[in-house]
Amino acid sequence: MMGRKFVNGVEGGSVSVDDRGLQYGDGLFETMGATNGRVRRFQSHMERLTEGCHRLGMPPPPVDLIETDCLRALEGFGAAVVKLTLTRGPGPRAYPPPVEPSPTRIVVSTAQQVSESEAARPLILRVCETRLGRNPRLAGIKHLNRLEQVLAGAELREPGVDEGLMRSTDDRVVCATAANVFLVRGGQLLTPQISDCGVAGVMREVVLHLAQRLGIQVETGDYTLDDLARADECFLTNSVRGIRPVGCIVGVNDFRPGAMTARLRDAVETADE
């Protein structure tokens, strides 16, 4: 696997054991798709990162430095993924954050080519037993406390399963481990609200925006497995992989390729060009 790593603008792959990102998961990340050295939706990712910094009480990110790091990390790559991690930097052993932190900026690129047939293949999902705890204080932002996703991911070892659906502790369907989820029912587009758990994905925002422009009726609300069982279509969204149709949620529902999913995929691809 080809790729490059930069820490605070310097090529290299290690951080101090005192880094608060390691000590407490005190930081944020963004996983971004890139084509021919250019990060897709860079501005949207930086906006979410800035919102995350605001919520965690960290200094806003140095967007120009991040942009330079990404350009260097992607040099010579065609299709790639670039992951940015921004932590509150090193600190002594103590939960209260330093008043004037020196954040650590980590940029890691990985070459990644997804074939068109793979991108269109309907996914097989499993409903995970691991739940998402509810805390509005941490909902929406892409912070580094991801043990719930890790434990849910550990449930996905059986062959043929592509992703896992996660529910909140109060039984609402919230997201997949690394994607947001959308349903289509009676011509309406539905997606879980991200108010007390889950990540507000950049691609989720893109899809909500495009749907509005296309005159599709959209509802964000609370949905359960029963809603998935009654849905006509289902798809996942993720910055790197875009819109991926869901073919089956094991034990819940099977879906055929749907018109709304195809229409939104086309719209995203057109918007990307």
Added chain:
Amino acid sequence: MMGRKFVNGVEGGSVSVDDRGLQYGDGLFETMGATNGRVRRFQSHMERLTEGCHRLGMPPPPVDLIETDCLRALEGFGAAVVKLTLTRGPGPRAYPPPVEPSPTRIVVSTAQQVSESEAARPLILRVCETRLGRNPRLAGIKHLNRLEQVLAGAELREPGVDEGLMRSTDDRVVCATAANVFLVRGGQLLTPQISDCGVAGVMREVVLHLAQRLGIQVETGDYTLDDLARADECFLTNSVRGIRPVGCIVGVNDFRPGAMTARLRDAVETADE
């Protein structure tokens, strides 16, 4: 501040940016007090760490290697704190953990002398606004997802405030940011149950055990700020600092030095010898 750092048994202070501890907070830690090169209650800490590994699906910790690291890190120190971090080690960008992980073992020592008068000084506590989300899957163990404690810690910047009390999202008093909490009411010892959030502290277990041996009536249950307002005594427990009396919970209650707190402090000190 004097101290030494070891990563997988080698003196040094950095880890790979690919480490899952940094990427996802995928790991555990223990903060242990030490006297003259010897870790206090080492066995109890290793038992909690082992339980944490079991819960996260990680290989059990290499206790003999950890012991060797600690001995080396504490060489030449009198009173010290030694922090052990055990992560699931490096891995590619993906939530599902590697089937055969190579955990990273980090041991960091810090010289730390606490005077007897400081150890006996009643603490001033503030009730934090930041809540603890509830997820039984992660409760009790000392994992690396600690953003809630970080955000609560950021609320404690006013001078004179020693610690912060944290409540669950459903208003139960659970713990302090870095300690467990006990109340005394009508001669009975009360402490919040750790079932859906909070850490089951090693010193909390020691106190519960000693209280039982001393014939003190103990109740673990659900308590609110009202219970604190009606309590006769209050104290915090923490592996490094032992039992610390609480003198004031701002806006809730003031406490005088209490007989039960003193009795249990004596019992812990005797047990330590």
